[in-house]
Amino acid sequence: xxxxxxxxxxxxxxxxxxxxxxxxxxxxxxxxxxxxxxxxxxxxxxxxxxxxxxxxxxxxxxxxxxxxxxxxxxxxxxxxxxxxxxxxxxxxxxxxxxxxxxxxxxxxxxxxxxxxxxxxxxxxxxxxxxxxxxxxxxxxxxxxxxxxxxxxxxxx
Numbered sequence: 001x002x003x004x005x006x007x008x009x010x011x012x013x014x015x016x017x018x019x020x021x022x023x024x025x026x027x028x029x030x031x032x033x034x035x036x037x038x039x040x041x042x043x044x045x046x047x048x049x050x051x052x053x054x055x056x057x058x059x060x061x062x063x064x065x066x067x068x069x070x071x072x073x074x075x076x077x078x079x080x081x082x083x084x085x086x087x088x089x090x091x092x093x094x095x096x097x098x099x100x101x102x103x104x105x106x107x108x109x110x111x112x113x114x115x116x117x118x119x120x121x122x123x124x125x126x127x128x129x130x131x132x133x134x135x136x137x138x139x140x141x142x143x144x145x146x147x148x149x150x151x152x153x154x155x156x
Contacts, residue, residue: 010060015039027051027059078111078139081125090128095139097128111139112146120154122146 004027005014015025025039035046037054051059073080075087076096084098088107096110107128114120116135122143123130130136137154140146 004055004059006059013059027055075110078141079124080108080110084110093128093131095128095131109139111141112143113138113140114146114150114154120150122150 003016003018005016006012007014011029013027014023015027016022017024025037027038028036030036030045033048035048035051037044037046037051046054048060073083075084075098076089078096080098082100084100085102085104086099088097089095090097090107090109093109097107098110099105099107108125109128109131110125113123113126113131114137115123115126115130124143137149138146140149
């Protein structure tokens with residue numbers, strides 16, 4: 001039995017094998033309100049009703065949006081990619097830093113950054129050593145603020 005993962009609500013999905021390791025197909029909504037289903041290299045078009053009959057109504061289930069609770073993965077109001085340990089504020093670089101494990105000696109910087117490595121690159125939670133080595137702008141608490149800054153000041 002295949003598993004279906006939603007890529008974009010009500011418009012695109014990925015079909016994986018039963019172990020959820022390999023992509024075997026995809027379902028994409030077309031501009032004509034049909035659904036193109038590709039499985040193992042074969043293409044077929046379905047109406048919404050036929051798609052529900054073949055794959056089930058869970059494809060079109062709406063996600064219930066709840067008020068987002070504050071993330072536990074935060075360091076001084078900046079997001080980070082894992083549960084932070086040893087939270088600190090590094091005054092020299094003016095960045096919130098943390099380790100990923102209790103006894104780790106590698107520090108990461110919470111938030112989004114623009115780092116100049118062969119041009120300006122966007123990075124989320126880079127290592128502190130990277131910021132010490134390269135020119136950077138940040139931290140930003142979300143990617144939209146980073147992109148706005150890049151357009152306005154770096155002309156990217």
